Amino acid sequence: MTKKKVKSSSYLFPRPVVLIGANVNGNPNFEPLAYISSIEDKPPLILIASWETHFTNIGINENGTFSVNTPSEEIIEGTDYCGIVSGKEVDKSEVFEVFYGDLKTAPMISKAPLNLECKVIKTLVNKDFTGAEKGHELFIGEVVNAYAEDEYLTEGAPDITKINTFTYSMKQYWKVGERVAKAWEIGKKYMKD
Amino acid sequence: MTKKKVKSSSYLFPRPVVLIGANVNGNPNFEPLAYISSIEDKPPLILIASWETHFTNIGINENGTFSVNTPSEEIIEGTDYCGIVSGKEVDKSEVFEVFYGDLKTAPMISKAPLNLECKVIKTLVNKDFTGAEKGHELFIGEVVNAYAEDEYLTEGAPDITKINTFTYSMKQYWKVGERVAKAWEIGKKYMKD
Numbered sequence: 001m002t003k004k005k006v007k008s009s010s011y012l013f014p015r016p017v018v019l020i021g022a023n024v025n026g027n028p029n030f031e032p033l034a035y036i037s038s039i040e041d042k043p044p045l046i047l048i049a050s051w052e053t054h055f056t057n058i059g060i061n062e063n064g065t066f067s068v069n070t071p072s073e074e075i076i077e078g079t080d081y082c083g084i085v086s087g088k089e090v091d092k093s094e095v096f097e098v099f100y101g102d103l104k105t106a107p108m109i110s111k112a113p114l115n116l117e118c119k120v121i122k123t124l125v126n127k128d129f130t131g132a133e134k135g136h137e138l139f140i141g142e143v144v145n146a147y148a149e150d151e152y153l154t155e156g157a158p159d160i161t162k163i164n165t166f167t168y169s170m171k172q173y174w175k176v177g178e179r180v181a182k183a184w185e186i187g188k189k190y191m192k193d
Numbered sequence: 194m195t196k197k198k199v200k201s202s203s204y205l206f207p208r209p210v211v212l213i214g215a216n217v218n219g220n221p222n223f224e225p226l227a228y229i230s231s232i233e234d235k236p237p238l239i240l241i242a243s244w245e246t247h248f249t250n251i252g253i254n255e256n257g258t259f260s261v262n263t264p265s266e267e268i269i270e271g272t273d274y275c276g277i278v279s280g281k282e283v284d285k286s287e288v289f290e291v292f293y294g295d296l297k298t299a300p301m302i303s304k305a306p307l308n309l310e311c312k313v314i315k316t317l318v319n320k321d322f323t324g325a326e327k328g329h330e331l332f333i334g335e336v337v338n339a340y341a342e343d344e345y346l347t348e349g350a351p352d353i354t355k356i357n358t359f360t361y362s363m364k365q366y367w368k369v370g371e372r373v374a375k376a377w378e379i380g381k382k383y384m385k386d
Contacts, residue, residue: 013209
């Protein structure tokens with residue numbers, strides 16, 4: 001083994017890609033984001049990290065709500081476009097057809113196969129504990145509702161093989177590949193060795 | 194559009210898979226985990242959510258360090274095995290050959306293509322703000338060092354096309370698929386439309 005040190009970075013291969021939705025001054029705005037994780041099951045919580053000066057943050061802080069929209073390849077151009085331009089300069093409310101749910105202030109994308117409607121239950125500001133001058137804000141949202149159309153579901157649950165989403169890595173988008181193995185199953189082979 | 198409500202859950206398609214390493218009572222222990230995100234670049238921070246009673250948590254809380262190991266398909270059986278058995282019952286120190294870095298207490302897996310050596314800079318307990326009886330602990334780690342072998346690097350940086358890792362979704366592991374498009378590039382097409 002000849003391991004060597006490479007540049008310290010929070011590498012993760014690959015990262016999921018979602019569009020975060022928030023109303024800013026009552027107008028829908030979206031940003032693609034790959035700093036996201038599920039962090040709890042009961043209640044279902046999702047955490048996102050968004051750079052402090054992003055336009056979307058204004059809306060999340062204003063309403064205490066946001067949406068998580070899983071894109072399909074069909075809307076990859078619109079997804080990426082939202083990462084190129086800022087809502088400060090361009091009105092992104094026309095990029096996608098939008099609908100609202102029970103929270104009323106979290107805009108969701110009709111064409112995205114899966115939408116999570118989230119209520120912020122905790123916010124952290126990274127620079128408060130890193131000491132850096134700037135940084136990301138962490139928003140922890142409770143998933144109040146999830147929405148999908150029948151064509152993306154199997155036995156009532158979203159099915160990754162039907163969603164045709166993509167991931168992010170190395171400034172590129174990547175398909176989800178073939179199934180490799182069952183979890184909590186292939187490891188049993190290790191026990192027999 | 195005929196969106197309907199599906200079960201509220203913190204869906205994310207797909208999730209990355211890593212092995213978290215921690216020394217418990219001086220002995221290396223590993224757990225596979227898919228609740229993970231990069232959350233900051235300067236300094237590089239990574240956040241993981243691990244169920245409070247997991248054996249690994251004891252070690253992370255004890256030493257204030259952990260490792261993030263990106264597995265390749267070559268070690269998928271060992272990876273999954275570590276999720277089937279608990280360190281409370283089985284000594285997992287023999288599953289992988291281990292090495293240590295500058296922090297001394299974060300065991301890393303030699304055969305994993307990429308290793309992040311992390312120092313905990315903040316810990317949160319979900320149940321403190323959810324009010325649930327049980328939950329996950331959130332560990333925010335600063336990536337102090339990253340390690341890889343030359344064969345996984347392109348121009349000094351880890352390359353997803355060389356690592357042959359996998360993702361997690363719907364209790365299955367999935368390959369990383371083909372490249373779809375360049376980020377911050379394909380969206381420009383949207384502007385021309």
